[in-house]
Amino acid sequence: xxxxxxxxxTYQYPDGTKALDDIDFSFEKGSITAILGQNxxxxxxLLLHLNATLKPTNGTVYLKGEPFAYDKKGxxxxxxxxxxxxxxxxxxxxxxxxxxxxxxxxxNLKLTDAEIKHRVNEALRxxxxxxxxxxxxxxxxxxxxxxxxxxxxxxxQPEIMVLDEPTAGLDPQGCAExxxxxxxxxxxxxxxxxxxxxxxxxxxxxxxxxVLHEGKIKKRGAPPQIFAxxxxxxxxxxxxxxxxxxxRELKVRGISGGDSPLTMLNFVESVSKPFDIxxxxxxxxxADVCVGENVGLIMKNGTLCTxxxxxxxxxxxxxxxxxxxxxxxxxxxxxxxxxxxxxxxxGDIHIVPIPRVxxxxxxxxxLETIRTIIAERSPHKIGAMGTSAKVVVRKAxxxxxxxxxxxxxxxxxxxxxxxxxxxxTGGMVDRFIQTIENNNKxxxxxxxxxxxxxxxxx
Amino acid sequence: MSHSTIDTIAHTNRxxxxxxxxxxIFAIATLLITVASxxxxxxxxxxxxxxxxxxxxxxxxxxTYFFLLLTPLFFGLTGLLLMSLFFGYSDSPLYSFxxxxxxxxxxxxxxxxxxxxxxxxxxxxxxxxxxxxTTPMTELFTGLRWLRIPEVVIELAMMIYRYxxxxxxxxxxxxxxxxxxxxxxxxxxxxxxxxxxxxxFLRTIHQGEKxxxxxxxxxxxxxxxxxxxxxxxxxxxxxxxxxxLLFEAVLAFVTILTQNxxxx
Numbered sequence: 001x002x003x004x005x006x007x008x009x010t011y012q013y014p015d016g017t018k019a020l021d022d023i024d025f026s027f028e029k030g031s032i033t034a035i036l037g038q039n040x041x042x043x044x045x046l047l048l049h050l051n052a053t054l055k056p057t058n059g060t061v062y063l064k065g066e067p068f069a070y071d072k073k074g075x076x077x078x079x080x081x082x083x084x085x086x087x088x089x090x091x092x093x094x095x096x097x098x099x100x101x102x103x104x105x106x107x108n109l110k111l112t113d114a115e116i117k118h119r120v121n122e123a124l125r126x127x128x129x130x131x132x133x134x135x136x137x138x139x140x141x142x143x144x145x146x147x148x149x150x151x152x153x154x155x156x157q158p159e160i161m162v163l164d165e166p167t168a169g170l171d172p173q174g175c176a177e178x179x180x181x182x183x184x185x186x187x188x189x190x191x192x193x194x195x196x197x198x199x200x201x202x203x204x205x206x207x208x209x210x211v212l213h214e215g216k217i218k219k220r221g222a223p224p225q226i227f228a229x230x231x232x233x234x235x236x237x238x239x240x241x242x243x244x245x246x247x248r249e250l251k252v253r254g255i256s257g258g259d260s261p262l263t264m265l266n267f268v269e270s271v272s273k274p275f276d277i278x279x280x281x282x283x284x285x286x287a288d289v290c291v292g293e294n295v296g297l298i299m300k301n302g303t304l305c306t307x308x309x310x311x312x313x314x315x316x317x318x319x320x321x322x323x324x325x326x327x328x329x330x331x332x333x334x335x336x337x338x339x340x341x342x343x344x345x346x347g348d349i350h351i352v353p354i355p356r357v358x359x360x361x362x363x364x365x366x367l368e369t370i371r372t373i374i375a376e377r378s379p380h381k382i383g384a385m386g387t388s389a390k391v392v393v394r395k396a397x398x399x400x401x402x403x404x405x406x407x408x409x410x411x412x413x414x415x416x417x418x419x420x421x422x423x424x425t426g427g428m429v430d431r432f433i434q435t436i437e438n439n440n441k442x443x444x445x446x447x448x449x450x451x452x453x454x455x456x457x458x
Numbered sequence: 459m460s461h462s463t464i465d466t467i468a469h470t471n472r473x474x475x476x477x478x479x480x481x482x483i484f485a486i487a488t489l490l491i492t493v494a495s496x497x498x499x500x501x502x503x504x505x506x507x508x509x510x511x512x513x514x515x516x517x518x519x520x521x522t523y524f525f526l527l528l529t530p531l532f533f534g535l536t537g538l539l540l541m542s543l544f545f546g547y548s549d550s551p552l553y554s555f556x557x558x559x560x561x562x563x564x565x566x567x568x569x570x571x572x573x574x575x576x577x578x579x580x581x582x583x584x585x586x587x588x589x590x591x592t593t594p595m596t597e598l599f600t601g602l603r604w605l606r607i608p609e610v611v612i613e614l615a616m617m618i619y620r621y622x623x624x625x626x627x628x629x630x631x632x633x634x635x636x637x638x639x640x641x642x643x644x645x646x647x648x649x650x651x652x653x654x655x656x657x658x659f660l661r662t663i664h665q666g667e668k669x670x671x672x673x674x675x676x677x678x679x680x681x682x683x684x685x686x687x688x689x690x691x692x693x694x695x696x697x698x699x700x701x702x703l704l705f706e707a708v709l710a711f712v713t714i715l716t717q718n719x720x721x722x
Binding site: 096 | 617624
C-alpha cells in the first residue's frame with residue numbers, strides 16, 4: 001500500500017526556474033526510500049512537498065489516497081503524520097533545553113502533560129539522549145544535536161519520517177548510530193524517506209532509490225537496478241558504491257562472480273570461492289588420515305577449516321605428505337601446494353532479544369541473566385544492536401565488539417568460524433534472522449543461529 | 459568557546475540545584491531594597507552578602523567574578539569622583555585644590571551622593587551577577603513564568619537565548635575568516651566590521667525563516683505555550699525561603715533605621 005502518492009508535481013520558483021518538473025512519486029508503507037541527486041537536483045524541494053511546507057505549482061500529492069489539503073486543519077493532519085528532520089539540527093532546535101525542544105511537537109499536538117512526559121522520555125531514551133535532557137543545545141556535539149532533532153520528531157509519533165541528509169556532517173560512528181536509530185524506527189513500521197549523497201548508504205539500506213536530475217526523476221527502482229545502469233549514474237553526477245566498483249574490477253579479472261554486491265556481505269559472497277592455504281598449523285601430524293577423509297585444520301589466523309584429503313598424507317610420496325609427516329603437532333608449517341577444497345567451518349550466532357524501549361527496555365531485563373548467558377556460551381564476539389540492547393550491555397559492563405553494522409559484522413565473523421552472541425532490540429531480531437537465512441541460501445555456507453529468550457524480570 | 463563562560467558556570471556551580479524561585483526572590487528583593495535605600499549602608503550589606511554567596515556558597519572563582527565586577531566598579535568609582543567634585547553647595551568643603559588656576563572643591567554632599575550611587579551600583583550588580591552565575595538561563599525562564607511574566611515575553615526570550623549562541627559562533631567564524639584574508643589597518647577593520655554586521659543581520663533574517671518552517675513542520679499554530687513544558691517541578695525548601703525572607707526583613711529594617719544616614 002502506498003502511503004504517499006504524487007502525480008505530475010511541478011514546482012516553480014517565483015523567478016520561473018522549475019525545481020521539480022512534472023514528476024510522479026509514491027512511497028510504500030513501511031519502506032525505506034533514498035533520494036539521490038546532485039546539489040540543486042531538487043531533493044530538498046521534493047522533501048518539502050511531503051509535509052506540505054511547499055505547495056506544488058501543478059499536480060497533486062496524496063496522503064493515504066486523500067489529496068493534501070492546505071488549510072489549517074489539513075496542514076495539522078499532514079504534519080502530524082509526516083515528521084520532518086532538517087539537515088541542519090540548528091535550524092530545528094529552538095528551545096533552550098533538550099527536554100523542552102522534544103516536548104515542543106507534542107505540546108503543539110495539545111496532548112496531556114502525562115502523555116507528553118511519556119512520549120518525551122521514550123523518544124529521548126530511544127535516541128540515547130535522556131542524560132542530556134536539561135542541557136541547552138549549544139552544549140551538544142553535532143551528532144547529539146541530530147539525535148535530539150530526531151527525538152523531537154519521534155515524540156510526535158509520525159507514521160512517516162522525512163529526513164534531509166540525515167548523515168551529512170557526522171563522523172562515521174555518529175553516522176552509524178543515526179542509521180541504527182532510524183533502522184529501529186523502521187522495524188517498528190515507520191516509513192522512512194531520506195535524501196543523501198552517500199551512495200554506499202543508499203545501496204545497502206534503501207528498499208527503493210529515486211535518482212533526481214535537474215528536477216526530473218531520472219530513474220527509480222531497487223538498489224541493484226539503479227546501480228546496474230552505469231551510464232545513468234555518470235550522467236547524473238553520482239558514483240557507484242565502493243563495493244560495486246571493487247566488484248567490477250575483480251570481475252573483469254575473473255576473481256568475483258555473480259550479481260553486483262551492495263554490502264560487505266554480498267561482496268564477500270561474490271569472492272568466496274575455493275582458496276588455497278599456504279600456511280597452517282599442523283594439527284594432524286602423525287595421525288592416520290586416509291584419502292577421501294575430511295581433516296580439520298587451524299589456519300594461522302585462527303580460522304578453522306576442513307580439508308578433504310585427496311592425496312595420501314602419510315605416504316611421503318607427495319611433497320605435502322612429507323612435510324606433514326615430519327612436522328610436530330602445533331608447529332607452523334608452510335605448505336606450498338595443496339589440491340584439496342577447503343570449506344571454512346562457520347561459527348554460530350546466538351541472538352538474545354531485548355525488549356524495546358516502549359516495552360520497558362533495559363529495565364525489563366535482569367542483568368545477572370545476561371552475564372550468565374555469556375558465561376555459559378562464552379562467545380568469541382559480542383554485539384548489541386538497538387538502543388535498549390546497548391543500554392543493557394553497558395549496564396552489565398560487557399565489552400561489545402560490534403555496535404555498528406551489527407548484522408553484517410556478526411555474519412562475517414561467523415563465516416570466519418567465530419561464535420557470536422548478539423543482543424538485539426525487539427523488532428530487529430526478525431530482520432537479523434532474515435539476513436542470516438538469505439546468506440545461508442546464497443553463500444552455500446550454513447551459519448547456525450538460535451534465538452535465546454531471556455526471562456523478563458518484571 | 460569563550461563566550462559561553464557565564465553559561466557554563468551557571469550550569470556547574472554549587473548553587474545550581476537550589477530552587478530557581480528562591481534565587482529569584484533573593485536577587486530581586488535585595489535589589490529593590492537596595493534601590494529604595496537612601497543610605498549607602500544597606501547596599502553595602504547586600505553587596506557583602508551577595509559576594510559571600512557567590513564566592514563561598516557557589517564557589518565561583520574570584521578571578522572570574524572580579525573580572526565581571528570590574529565594569530560596575532569602574533562606573534561606581536567614576537561616579538563617585540565626578541559627584542564629589544560637582545555636587546553640593548554647602549559651606550563646609552572637605553577639601554579643595556587648584557588645577558590650571560581653576561579651583562575644585564570636594565563637597566560633603568557630593569561625596570555622600572557618590573558613595574550612595576556607587577554602593578547601589580555595586581550591590582545591584584552583585585545581586586544580578588549572583589542570579590546570572592548560579593542560575594542557568596533555562597531555569598530562569600521557569601522562575602520568570604512563576605512570577606507571571608507574560609508567556610510571549612518568555613517564549614521570545616527563550617528563542618533569543620537559543621540563537622544568541624549560534625550567531626555568536628557565526629560572528630566568530632566570519633570574523634576569523636576575514637582576519638585570515640590579508641593585512642588590515644584601522645580603516646579596513648572598520649569596513650570589514652560593518653560588512654560583518656550587515657551579513658550577520660541578513661543571516662538572522664534567513665535563520666528566522668528557516669526556524670519558522672521548522673516550527674510549522676512540528677505543527678506550530680501560533681499558540682504561545684509550546685515551550686512551556688516543564689518536567690521537574692521542584693518544591694521550595696521552607697527553611698531556605700524563611701532564611702531569605704528573614705534576611706530581606708533585616709535588610710529592610712536596616713534601610714528604615716539608616717534613612718538618610720551618611721558615612722561622612
